[in-house]
Amino acid sequence: MTDQPVAPDVEQVLKSGYRRLYRLLAARITVISxxxxxxxxxxxxxxxxxxxxxxxxxxxxxxxxxxxxxxxCGVRLVQCARVLRHYPxxxxxxxxxxxxxxxxxxxxxxxxxxxxxxxxxxxxLAINAAGxxxxxxxxxNGAWFAGDFAFGGVLVVPGNETLLFLNPEDWExxxxxxxxxxxxRIARAERAGLDKRNWKQPIMWYGG
Numbered sequence: 001m002t003d004q005p006v007a008p009d010v011e012q013v014l015k016s017g018y019r020r021l022y023r024l025l026a027a028r029i030t031v032i033s034x035x036x037x038x039x040x041x042x043x044x045x046x047x048x049x050x051x052x053x054x055x056x057x058x059x060x061x062x063x064x065x066x067x068x069x070x071x072x073c074g075v076r077l078v079q080c081a082r083v084l085r086h087y088p089x090x091x092x093x094x095x096x097x098x099x100x101x102x103x104x105x106x107x108x109x110x111x112x113x114x115x116x117x118x119x120x121x122x123x124x125l126a127i128n129a130a131g132x133x134x135x136x137x138x139x140x141n142g143a144w145f146a147g148d149f150a151f152g153g154v155l156v157v158p159g160n161e162t163l164l165f166l167n168p169e170d171w172e173x174x175x176x177x178x179x180x181x182x183x184x185r186i187a188r189a190e191r192a193g194l195d196k197r198n199w200k201q202p203i204m205w206y207g208g
Contacts, residue, residue: 020130035060073105076165086192087146122149129163136162151194
């Protein structure tokens, strides 16, 4: 039997999440700047102001709106920090990615989380708290969870320290579990901001 791995430093994990977010924003700002800058430069260089010259500006505006939407709906670093203030990290030895939906604001993963030697497993929906769409990997040998499975929480992926923000897979069906949680658990979830559905069900995904 192996010893439980050492829990990651929460502050370092949050800093890593913000660095990922800043890199994502920097990449998108670069794309927007190019889309805006090229037609302006061409126009000042003597190119005729045509409809085709204005297309990059339209694309830049659309890309900017989509970026704001992604940040507003997909980024959950502040919520993760709040959860990590109120719940300790607990290691779970089994984390299985069952499926993924490509929502407009994030990739939404369905995960089953359990521990060896324990019966039952929680099925949760997860999004990358820093807004990235790429699956981080590294959960095959377990991950760190902070929260309450009836309400939601945070999953920290070992190795790359990626933060995934979680809600129960079916918020309505898990209402009974929350109602029966007891006053102490309910109050703790409220302090951590887990007492309500924290992001919409993934119904606005491409192709849906």
